[in-house]
Amino acid sequence: MNIKQLMPISFAAIALSLGACATTGGGSDASHLAAYTPYLQPAVKSIRYTQARNWEKITDQHVLLETRPNEQYLLKLDGPCLQFSNGSPSLIVDAHMTGMLSAGTDRIGTMDSRITCLIREIRPLDYAAMQAGKGS
Template identity: 45%
Template sequence: MKAVFAAALAALCLSACAGNPISDTDRLALYQAHAGAPVKQVRYLDPIGWDRVDDQHVVLEMRPNESWLLTLAGPCLNWGSGSPFLQVSTANGITLTPFDKVIVPGSQISCQIREIRPLDIKAVRAGENALREKPKAQASGT
C-alpha cells in the first residue's frame, strides 16, 4: 500500500518571500548545521508542508516543530513541470525510510530518498533570521 502526500507550494512561497531571500547554498548549509544524525525511519504522518532546498534536498514538515531534511538520490526534482505539489510515496504508509520516493507530479522521474535527518527547527528559524538581517546590518555599516 502506498501513501501519497501532496502539499501546495504556498508554504514555500511564504517562507522564501519573507524578508531578504537566502540562497539555496546558504539554506542547505543552515539546514545541515542544524540536522541531527541520519535515521533509518520516521513515523509517517500527513505532512503539513514542504520546502525545496535544492535539486537534491527537501525539508518535510510533519508538525509545526517536527521537520526532516531529506537527501535525494541525485538532482532529480524537475520543477519545469510547473507543478505546485510534491508527492511522497511510502512502501507501507506508516513509516518513511531511505528506500521511499519523492515525486513531482508531471515529471517522469521519481527520486529515491537517500537520507533522513531530524531538524532543530528553532535553531533553523533563528539562523534564517540572522541570515536575513545580515544584509541589513552590512548596508547600515555595522
C-alpha cells in the same frame, strides 16, 4: 499525467499529494543548505509520516519536509527530481509502509515530472535551536 504512472505498483505503497509553497529562497543552493547544516541531527532510518504540512526545495537533491508544527526533516535525494512549472507544486510521496517514511526504500517527486527520487537520508532538524539562533 496520471498519478499511477508515477508510482510503482505495490500493495504497501501509498502516494500523498499536497500543495505547498516550494521555493528555494534567496541566495545560492549551497548557501541555503549551509543555513540548515548547524541544526541537523544525525540521520535516522525512518520517521512517522502520514502527511506533510509543507515542504521546501533546498537544492536539487535536498528537500525540507515539515510533518508537524516545529517538526522538520531534511531529505537527501539520489538525484534532482523536483521539476515543477509555475504555481503551487504538489509533492508526491511514495512510501512502502503506511505511516512511515524510510530512507533507502521510499521515493518522492512532483506531479509535473515522471521522475521520482529515492530518499537516501533523513535528518531531523533541531527547530528550537534554529529559531534560537535566528533570534541572536
